[in-house]
Amino acid sequence: MDEFLTQIWGINKLYLDLTKSLQLDSKSSAIVLSCSEKNYDRYISLESFCEIFKSLNLKTDLFDIQTAQVGVINAISHLQISRSEVLAHLKTLSKNEIISDDEFENITKFINSLKLIDDESQTKIEDISVGDIFHHNINVLNEAYFKLKELNLNPNLDKRLDLAYQSALNSQFYLSVTGVINAGKSTMLNALLDLKLLGTSNIPETANLTLLKFSQNQSAKVHFWSEDELKTLGIEENAPAKNIIEIKPEELKTYTTAKNEISKFVKLVELGANAEFLKDNICIVDTPGLDDAVVLREELTKKFMHESDFNIHLMNAAQSATKKDMEFIKNFLKYGKSGGFVVVLTHIDALSQKELNDVIIYTKRSIASELESSGFSSNLINSVEFFMVDSLNRVGIDKLKNYLYEKFFGKNSLKAQIILFGYKKELNFVIKALKDEFEFELSALGGSKFELENELDILKKENLNLKNGLERFKFELKTAFLKLDYSNLEAFSSIKTISTIIKDRVINDVVYANKNKKKLDFERIFMIVQGGFNDLILDVFRELKFLVSKDIEALSETLALEFEAFNKIEVGGFDIKAYLDENLLKVDYTTLQTRLLKLIQNERNLAHLPSQVQELFDEFLKAIDIKSSLVLLANDCTSEFKTLLENGALTYENELKNKIKTLEENANKSEQNSQQMSQKSQTIREKLETISQVSKRISQC
Structure with a gap:
């Protein structure tokens, strides 16, 4: 620490108490550490910099600035300030050219060199409050990420490591809020966020679906309906x-008030707010209300709710358990898939405690009924938690906030567990991968030049065998891909039989009615x-999915047996119903029914009717183009499998090339003196020890 301070302050470095520690957020900590002899005059002229020191009851003279830097460094060492977050904020300062690349590199190198408290002295998981377990573990994993980044990874591992870090960093937790008009959603959300954000003159009217996200500065985005969605809404105008x-x-008022023509094009509004509750990647979906007259907007609301991790339903305590409320809660409990559901009774100041208790009892009984x-x-009602709030006076708000925080980040949170x-x-x-690589290097360093060259020859032969094997594998892969080509789908005679099956059912009804002289x-x-086409189309898709799955399983087993380097590959499941809902055009039977009715009524000769109905159904099937959707399904089912096979071949080839390169380098350097070899071995052992420590810390999460 003393050396680092001397480096950035030069002759202006003061003698300080190096045991001091302080509490500061990671962003301010990064700013404090970035202050140096070079930028001191510029920093003390910045109001934001001075505010940081004012909050600490410190001055912006050299002594207090360096004292603050000592406090930040000690706090990082004792895990009181997240090292990973400080490094991320320093990177932002560098990107914005507030500090130079050299300054960023020097500070980063020093922070990464800090020895954190060892595992034995760290706070045990059971001692951490329930809602903090997720963030504690994320911080530990982030520390592991930065530690691994120091080990000069190869590009493939470095990229994989960065993707894992970014995925965890950007994971979002969605909270949907519903309720009928006057349930008090805006007031409750304002209290939850500690901001007067919703319900003000510049915020969208309740008819708009609003998405609330964290942002350092208040921001707004407007999302518009597409051309097709506008047509569904009955708006024949360009989007x-x-x-x-x-x-x-x-x-925002310009785009959301009904007085302005553009408001009818608005799909949803996205608001960014600097709210503490949103800082942990929590996004709130403020829905337009259950009594929305616009069907498409109601469907959008349902979609957000279905994908949310948690849902809150608000009811006015004085008007609770309305028919609309009961219908919504019942359907949500029957079909909802989110991580949890809470009913919040608002406006409780208007009722006595006894009346509130009666309301909850009545509501529970109504839902159960x-x-x-x-x-x-x-018993489904037992999964619902009830809260009572007076948003204006903040009664019950903190209790609700703590409950939600625990559900999102506590030890029983499924979403948090998946992310971790x-x-x-x-x-x-x-x-x-690093352990294998370093251990291989270490074993190679321990051999003589003759041993290294001998092993190199063996690897070269292995490499030649691999290249021959790869050529054979690529040939087999090409053959396998041909087997997974379903573009013509001639084998799918079941497509052709759909119209025949339904035609026979229709003719049988017509003949029966005619024979028994009954009204058709x-x-x-x-x-x-309609039912026949829907069921048979779904059966065709299931048949293809079953065929593709069997083909993939057979090819996977064949390749795994023939090529030992490739394990049997498992490909995830595929939801046919969801796929059809998303990709197959919504079938409109209106025209078909009209033409069929006309055909049956006008055709007097029943002998001609079957062929005419068959022709009508064949024409209908051709119009909805099932084959194209089947080809898309087959491609979606096989694409992941193909990618896994190709990546497997490439990974194995790269691994061997890296081994050969390592041995070649060591063979050429074998004439170097033993001291140099010993130093390199020691460096590798230190890296292995670092990996072991990191692995141990990860295992405790």
């Missing part, structure tokens, strides 16, 4: 040129046609 525009928050009447277990598991998995993969039930005919 705005850009799908998304960024505007000043005070301009609704569930039982629909054939579902009334993925991060740990990637870090451990890199650790294993056209409603039944239409149900046969």
Whole structure:
């Protein structure tokens, strides 16, 4: 530490108490550490810099600045300030040219060299408050990330490490908030965020779906409906040129008030706010309300809710358990897939404690009754938490906030566990690869020149065998890809039989009615046609998915047996229903039913009717172009498998090339004196020890 301070302050470095520690956020810590003899005069003229020292009851003279730097360094060493976050903020200062590249490199090198408190003296997980477990573990994993970055990774591992870090850093937690009009959503959200953000004159009217995210400075974006969505809304006008525009928050009223023509094009509004609750990548979806008259906007609301990690439903305590509330809660409990559900009773100041208790009891009973009447277990109500708030006076707000924070980041949070598991998995993969690489280098250094050259010859032969094997593998891969080509789909005779099957069902009904001299039930005919096509189309897609899965499984087993370097590859599941909902055009049966009705009514000769109905159904199937959707499905099902095979071949080839390169380098340097070899061995052992320590820390998460 003393050496670092001397380096940045030169002759102006003062004698200080090097044991001092202080509490400061990571962004301010980065700014404090970046102050030096070179930029001191410029920094003390900045109001933001002076505010940091004012909050610490310190002056901006040389003594207090250097004292603050000592405090920050000690706090980082004792894990009171996150080293990874400080490094990230320093990088931002460098990008914005506030500090030079050399200054950034020097400070970063020093911070990374700091010895953190060892594992034995660290706070145990069970001693950490429940809501802090996730962030504690993320900080530990981030420390591991930066430690591994110091070990001069090869480009592939370095990229993989960065992707894991960015994925964890950018993981979002979504919270949807619903409620009927006058439930008090805006007031409650303002209290939750500690900001007067919603319900003000420059914020969108309640008809708009609003997405709230963290931002250092207040910001706003407007998302517009697409051309197709506008047509669904019944608006026969051109959509705005850009799908998304960024505007000043005070301009929002222009886009959201019904008085302005452009408001009808607005899909949703995205607001950025500097709120503490949003800092941990929490995004709030403020829905327009359950009683939204616009169907497409209601569908958008449902989509956000379905994808959210948690949902809050607000009810006015004095008007709770309305029919709309009950219907929504019942359906959510039956079909909702989010991580949790909370009912918040608002405006509790208008009721006594006894009345509030009665409201909760009545609401629970009403929901249980609704569930039982629909054939579902009334026990589903036990998964709902109830909170009571008076948002204006902040009664119950902190309790709700703490509950949500625990659900997002506590030890039982599935989303938090998934993020940590993925991060740990990637870090451990890199650790294993580095360990293998360094141990190989170490063993190579221990051999004589003759041994190294002999091993090099063996590896060259292995490399030649690998190249021959790779050529054979690529040939087999090419053959495998041909087997996974479903572009013609001639084997799928079931597509051709769809119209025949449904035609036979229709003709049988017509013949039966005619034979028994009964009036033909056209409603039944239409149900046969629409239900039949929907079911048979889904069956065709399932049949193709089953065929593709079997082909992939067979090829995977064959390649794994023939090429030992390639393990049997597992490919994830595929949701056919979800795929059809997203990719298959919505089938409109109106025209088909009209033409079928006309055909049956006008055709007097029943002998001609089957061929005419068959022709009508064949024409309908051709129009919706099932084959193109099947080809897309086959491509989506096989693309991941193909990529995994190609990456497997490339990874194995690169591993061997790296081994050969290492041995060649060591063979050429074998004439160097033993001291140099010993020093290199010692460096590698130190790296292995670092990896071992990092691995141990990761295992404790």
